[in-house]
Amino acid sequence: MANAAGTASLPAKEKRIAPANASAPVDFPTIVQRYGPAVVNISATSPEQESSQTPLPAIDADDPLLSFVKRMVPRSQASQDSSPRAITGTGSGFIVSPDGLILTTAHVVDQADQVTVRLTDRREFKAKVLAVDTQSDVAVIQVDATKLPTVKLGDSSRVRVGEPVLTIGSPDSFQNTVTAGIVNAISRTLPDGSSFPFFQTDVAANPDNSGGPLFNRAGEVIGIDVQTYADSDMHPSLTFAIPINMAAKVRSQVLALRATSPGGLGVEVQDVGPGLAVAFGLPRPAGALVNSVAPGTPAASSGLKPGDVIIQIGDKTIDRSAELGETASDLLPGTKTTLKLIRNRRLMTTTVMVGASAESPPPRQTDGGATDRLGLVMHPLSEDERRARDLPVGLMVDGVDGPAASAGIQPGDIVLSLNGTLVETQSEVASLEAKAGKEIAVLIQRNNARSFVSVKPR
Template sequence: MNTRLSSPRTLVIAMAAAGVIGAVGAGAYTSAHALASPAPAVAAATTGPLVTMPDFSTITEREGPAVVNITVTGTMKTSMEGIPGMDPDDPMFQFFRQFRGQMGPRGQQRETPTRGEGSGFIVSPDGIIMTNAHVVKDAKEVTVKLTDRREFRAKVLGSDAKTDIAVLRIDARNLPTVALGSVKNLKVGEWVLAIGSPFGFENTVTAGVVSAKGRSLPDDSYVPFIQTDVAVNPGNSGGPLINTRGEVVGINSQIYTRSGGYQGVSFAIPIDVAVQVKDQIVATGKASHARLGVAVQEVNQAFADSFKLDKPEGALVSNVEKGGPADQAGLRTGDVIRKVDGQPIVSSGDLPAVIGQQKPGTKVTMEIWRQGARQEITAKLGNANDKTTTVASNDDSGGPGGKLGLALRPLQPQEKREAQVDGGLLIEDAGGPAARAGVQAGDVLLAINGTPAKSVEQIREVVAKADKSVALLIQRDGDKIFVPVRIG
């Protein structure tokens, strides 16, 4: 699961009884030298260049003073129905609950004080600070502590939940600032370090390498994350990710964990995205993002086979918002978006990140794949604050089999009105490959391989000609989604 990194200050330290594991972390790497044997039959290996570790102390000394600790206080509403410290399955639970009910109305809520910590960094000498939006969410009071131990009450100038960026201001002058870099120059495998306050331990420095760029996470479709193996933990949220040139290239935001703690996979928001949002917040108090008005899903191998794509890349359009920017541009359900303004769309998560970084009203040129041919479409983007574009995903769960496994019939006029569709076939029963792919009785089959479903005979013909798989566009409970079904 993906976990945000801010947390209360409370720290529980588990001591290992077996002892402490030492020397964990980055060591000095040098190229291997093959020693030449005195025997003439063994040739000496070519000596490679010496690989040295970066001097993290110099970077920390220069950039560290601009990293701050952020303390947040607020309140959380809690129900008074529960009995603190008592298991609901305890036989006495209901007795005490009824007794409490005699003392006041049921369902009553009370406000409980909360406290959390995070990190941030100064980007302007007059007190502008960047951090994560989730660090200061619902905060009633925000306190910023500098490395020289001075503390300031901070004002939240604005925050953007879509990118998880917030901007603060403190009343101070001549403050140290960080140098900002660009993710465009960042390379996978490059050394980076994080400075922050994990578990409240201020000015903690950890280092690692860039594991990947352009990662899309399910809940953060507007951000092409930087993945690293830098150790980050609760409290590191909002702190800088710095390259070996001393430039901030990202904002540490999330970790992927099964235990609740760091497990070697962390994510940072690219500084290019963050600065763009920061500039909007400083100027207007809020950030705006563009939207295309489509729902998309992943193109897997089954879809690639169905649509005759050379490789499983792109964003498959499963629904087009009526009257939205994509609809006005002529984009259709079943189109596969391959590029936006020349930028490749490899996975479906790339599309919202590319579109979301544009300004509303911008015109973009999209390369799409439609009916086995490449086309270009120009769209004028709308505003994401008006309506949020959704992203649907679908895994290939089809199975082998020579038939589709569907019992179909035409929709009755009343059924068409209820489903709000002009055509399609009702799926009365699903079995075989279709059932294994997730198709259910009651779904409405709208299209197969991008062609509108008009008759049972037509579906048989398409399936008979298909090689490995077919792509079914179905509607279920008002939602449309493509389902790949393997038949070969």
């Protein structure tokens, strides 16, 4: 109807001279017909789960949704003792690659013991959780299948307040559930100075749709639907969407680690923020920062190391980490290409054979690190801790204050490297810390997910 109204308001002369084959936005029913089969139902169970009647658990205190809901939503007297809740353990997801890669929310599958995926054609698969990023609330899961229907990903940086959106969910009946609305607000800064990166929409709350795709009128996925229950009489529920560009970062990390897939390099990467750009001596915050290199992969054979910043693959300049996985995935297995990267503030070029395997593990570098200037109390991983986390080296964080606390490092995190150098002992940390500048890039692992954090030492 919006299209018809918009067209009717155009001058008659403009309508006559418009090309007959001018592309028009895809209507919502066509979006549902075309992409609905790529939306899946997800059910997750854990050993602690007692029954389907168990009340929704409160949102975790560290979840970025909590600060927004508690700050912005007025609380009724009856609900003063209640905490905001999120849909967990059941919801939707959507297929982003024909070989079974699926995006959903962390709320749906986090800490799950078993995950089941059901398609609209009634096929059912057991899924493996590949990545859970609680800060972005994104999860990536995988089913063992081929030639699956997929959605088309858009660019969430182009989303505008007021534009119409549609979300598709998949309940247990194997049929799509569809709701529509508009974008109420995009990312904003909260009164306490923290960033709230999610979109807010007025799409009707539907538990089945949580974790499902949010489409724009062109049929592109611009977000992942998140249903949050605020326990307020005035605002019984809120609907948010995770910008798809945030989800693409997590997806690209998974793609990069899947060395057996077409274009898989065997590296985990992240974007370079302003702080990390200073720490690594980069001219600008751009490129794909390498968090880890998997042994026996193309990246390992090319000599890539954690802390390398890849700025070009072939003739494609890399500004965001997602572009590395996307470009590599377009290359046929066995294709040889070049990588331009910055290591220790120097420009380097190396050759990588996409889809090949390495004959030896990547070279390891160790030079030191410490705790006073960072505000970290750590101990070297024990043999049992290494085995449980499948790590060769690292330091477990026991206590945190000062700069490290401000940077978001928490007890239980594992520090793997400082400024690109792997660390195994306190003395190594002290040595690296003494040589560091105004910013130190600390590679940490939390809940099997790795990320670089920039810390300003005191």
